[in-house]
Amino acid sequence: MRTALQLFCYGVLALWYWRSSDPQRRSIMKAHRVAFFWAIGLTCGIIIENIYFQLIYDPSNLPHGMWIMAERNPFENALFICFGLAVLRGAAVSLRLRANSLPEGEDPLLVESIDRLLPLYSLGHDLSKREEEVLRLALMGKDNQNIASALSLTAGTVKVHVHNILKKTGHANRSELAADFWER
Known part of the structure; x- marks a missing residue:
């Protein structure tokens, strides 16, 4: 049968x-x-x-x-x-x-994956809580202005946080940072 x-x-x-x-x-x-x-x-x-x-x-x-x-x-x-x-x-x-093509957007599975992987990634690169929040939104594909709006910050402050994140992780741009994040 x-x-x-x-x-x-x-x-x-x-x-x-x-x-x-x-x-x-x-x-x-x-x-x-x-x-x-x-x-x-x-x-x-x-x-x-x-x-x-x-x-x-x-x-x-x-x-x-x-x-x-x-x-x-x-x-x-x-x-x-x-x-x-x-x-x-x-x-x-x-x-x-x-x-x-790295994942971006507001997909619930993507958000869940970022939330699961981000604490370990932040701990490994000694990111502050605010830098972790900025990185979370950057991984979802948001630009500095949208990140600033979501976190009630100025675009300049977000730019400084992004610069610090790139410096701490040793990457030249967001694309390299995202690729490194998703490889882990």
Whole structure:
């Protein structure tokens, strides 16, 4: 039944691909076609192996002391590895894209990540609480004027804090600082 459900899911995915009029969705699905066909092939291998061991093979012909583990066959293990490699490939692509364009904005996940990583980064570079607040907003992509408005400071004061942060962290500009922050 598992393999029948897998084949049904593959059929639904193929139908979804052929009926999709969105070129971006089709492009994303097309990028995963190698893993898709590997999955279909391995699922067919599971079916063939199950048919053989359940309908054709006679276990009484086994040499004494030899046994077969029926819980999972090698094709199922290979299928799990195929899915795992597809997920790891997707994660690697996502991380590579993130490294090329650093995250910015008001996304709650971004804010949560900054809040989680910032105390350790500040401690490692001996930043003051105010410098930490300025750095938090700078990592979210805000310019000096917006940081000043958010913290009720003047733009000149923010500029001094940014200069001190860059000096303490040993970076020449905000881009290098952000890249260093997200690498940790």
